Amino acid sequence: MSLRLERVANISIQIRGVTYAKGDSSDSQKPGYVPLLRAGNITETGLVFDDLLYVPSKLVSQKQRLCCGDVLIAASSGSLDVVGKAAAFDLDSEFSFGAFCKVLRPTTEVDARYFSHFFRTASYRRLISQLAAGANINNLKNEHLDELLIPLPSKIEQKRIAAILDKADALRAKRRKALEQLDTLAQTIFIEMFGDPFQNPKEWPRIPLGELLSNIESGKSPVCEDRPSKDGEWGILKLGAVTKCEYLSSENKALPVGVQPDVRFEVKAGDLLFSRKNTYELVAACALVDETPPRMLLPDLIFRFCFPENSRLNSSYLHRLLITGSKRREVQKLAGGAAGSMPNISKEKLRGLPIELPPLALQQEFAERVKKVELMKAEMRKSLTQLDDLFSSLQHRAFRGEL
Structure with missing residues (x-):
């Protein structure tokens, strides 16, 4: 061309x-x-x-x-x-x-x-x-x-190339829309089973969060490299790892060589993470860790909820409860801070947060239903990643005259 x-x-x-x-x-x-x-x-x-x-x-x-x-x-x-x-x-x-x-x-x-x-x-x-x-x-x-x-290239070629890229981009948009609909499905299941937490129509008992957890942990935030960690390196999670209420391990910064990691704060599958500090719109984001690469560490701006043995609270239920619109707005009201600073939620205030507590068996049933939705989302994300790769390849070829 x-x-x-x-x-x-x-x-x-x-x-x-x-x-x-x-x-x-x-x-x-x-x-x-x-x-x-x-x-x-x-x-x-x-x-x-x-x-x-x-x-x-x-x-x-x-x-x-x-x-x-x-x-x-x-x-x-x-x-x-x-x-x-x-x-x-x-x-x-x-x-x-x-x-x-x-x-x-x-x-x-x-x-x-x-x-x-x-x-x-x-x-x-x-x-x-x-x-x-x-x-x-x-x-x-x-x-x-x-x-x-x-x-x-010529105007005719420009139009042809643009049409190919538009079509590939439209396929990506459809996958993203399908993912959004699956997330809406999980929320619909929650409301169907438990009702809106603000109204609490099923009159579940409300128990302070601190009475249902064994601990609320926060990590450390040493000065890090201005890049993500590579294979084998330790990394400190950024707030972006939980901001979307889904765990993104890629949102991290590499721990500098020579800085000793505190392995107590390594993130594990099953952890429930909570952002204690951010802008008002983004604070109180909560993400459940389904899987994670090793050597990811908790920063001091993210809490980890720790559950006791024989817990009355299912982590999947608590995650969905805390990201439900009315409940998250209730949690965000706990945030305070000096003028001009980012709002912060203290452990003390969070421990006093009333949690609607259905029977554990019902929480576990919800977790199983959501697990099936998450499996479908994982497949959809895999498909979207493939489409993203295809789109990037088409872009690269298009502006090298190879499409």
Whole structure:
């Protein structure tokens, strides 16, 4: 295939985001206001349209109103994981975007879908991480984006390639949707068997959590390497290991050579982990460890619930109880902290948390039903991983002229 390398500046227009004072914005829609997308609305799988801000339309120029085909990019962040994230805007609705973002608006010389797929490639993210790294905050300058080089085949080829990538991406989206539905199924089973914990319609006795556990442990957080652990290395879990209420062992940092691991805090299969400190929206996340690689250690920001012999509490039941919406909001209210700091939940307050306690046999029946759901989810995740690998391979080949 005949390819030429073209500067992004030659096939797109770069647009800066809307600047506004804090008092100008609203978290709800008002007449004469425009919804505003920010870096948090950009995900690896596309744009999400929750947690929107609204700003007066008089602050938004015509150029800053998003068009179908625009590529929205997070241009400034304290985290290199965020800066450079990009997603295509494909709606006809009126939206704008904030000052910490940039938009690249493709010209008619390039197919918009082909153009947007380039900004989701691994090679793009690696290059942007190198360019954006700063001492205190990571920034993408105009020239960082303008000077990027995109392999550009003919317009017909661009459309063909974009169609292949779109189809592969749609298959991934279907798998993710199926996973979400399975998670909803587990929640439905919980409500069916036990009722909403806030209302407690089945009048289960409420027992303080501290009376049902033998201990609440927290680990240690030494200064670690700024990378995940490799095979055979010890790692300290990051908050991201539990933030999604599912255990992600890949969210860890390697323990430096020469630092002695405290093996008392090695995470084991069956552990129930709880984030004691985070932003208010993310604190009180809870994850049950189904399986884990060895040499993963508990940090001081994550608690481990320890159950006594002959426990009256099943860990699978407690996990699902604590991540049920109304119960998690109750737990989050326990968080406190100084102004400007992340909310923190103390062991003392957590021990006093009332726990709805059905008969153990019913909890165990629930655990068995959820186990079957989790097995289906594991198969679905395996399928999604295969599709992710396929998509990455197609992306790599597409922008090397091999697709």
